Amino acid sequence: MKTIAFFTNPIEAEMACEFLRAQGFVTELTNLAAQSAVLGAGNPLSELELRLPDETAAEGARCLRDWQRATDTDGSAEPEPRAPRYVGYDATDWNARERRVERAYRCTILGPLFPVPFVTWYGMYCLVVALRSGETLRFELRRKLRIAAVVGSIFTVVWLVLTVIVFSTWWHALRG
Numbered sequence: 001m002k003t004i005a006f007f008t009n010p011i012e013a014e015m016a017c018e019f020l021r022a023q024g025f026v027t028e029l030t031n032l033a034a035q036s037a038v039l040g041a042g043n044p045l046s047e048l049e050l051r052l053p054d055e056t057a058a059e060g061a062r063c064l065r066d067w068q069r070a071t072d073t074d075g076s077a078e079p080e081p082r083a084p085r086y087v088g089y090d091a092t093d094w095n096a097r098e099r100r101v102e103r104a105y106r107c108t109i110l111g112p113l114f115p116v117p118f119v120t121w122y123g124m125y126c127l128v129v130a131l132r133s134g135e136t137l138r139f140e141l142r143r144k145l146r147i148a149a150v151v152g153s154i155f156t157v158v159w160l161v162l163t164v165i166v167f168s169t170w171w172h173a174l175r176g
Contacts, residue, residue, distance in 0.1 A: 001028065002057035005050040005064060013048040019067055020052070025060045027052055098141050100130035105144040108152035117159035124152045 007013035013029055020027045030049040052060040094102070107123025127148050130137075137145065 001051040002054050003030075003049045003051050004057055004061040006047040007050065008047055010048060013050060016050055016064055016067075020050075020060055020064060023060075023063055025052055025056055025063070027060070094138075095135045097130050097133040097135040097137055100126045100133070101137065101141045101145045101148065104130060104148040104152065108148045108155065111152070112155055117156075117163070120152060120155045120159060123148060124156050127152055 005016060007016065017027045017029050028051050030051060031047065050064075104123045104126035107119050107126065111117075111120030111123055127145075130145065
């Protein structure tokens with residue numbers, strides 16, 4: 001077997017491997033265990049090797065280069081639609097309202113895990129700003145908006161009640 005390409009992204013490696021298999025080549029990927037060692041998200045310290053038998057390696061490498069050139073985004077060919085790229089946790093093609101909804105959703109899901117109310121309150125702030133915005137909202141984020149509104153409202157009320165109880169107990173202890 002001869003290595004014809006190296007990949008640090010396991011998804012790109014699998015796509016290239018499956019493309020060559022669809023073209024009739026016998027292929028294999030090596031170092032898969034090292035790649036999945038970081039929660040399955042890819043390991044930048046380890047490279048995947050795409051291998052073909054020696055007799056078909058040159059033809060497979062040429063076919064792979066042609067495919068990569070055809071799907072490249074340099075304007076020479078029409079690229080296939082790709083999943084949105086992410087900057088941190090936000091997709092780069094989201095508008096400001098969609099980013100706020102995503103933050104509100106994450107804060108309301110993670111907020112109850114923290115012993116301070118600030119995460120939940122920040123989630124509610126993001127939710128209020130997102131609700132006041134006039135920008136469009138994608139269908140898949142509407143469910144997150146509803147979940148953030150319900151869960152965030154419940155935990156905001158819980159935090160407010162707990163805060164009132166703690167401060168009233170503290171106030172009565174100081175006065176009495």
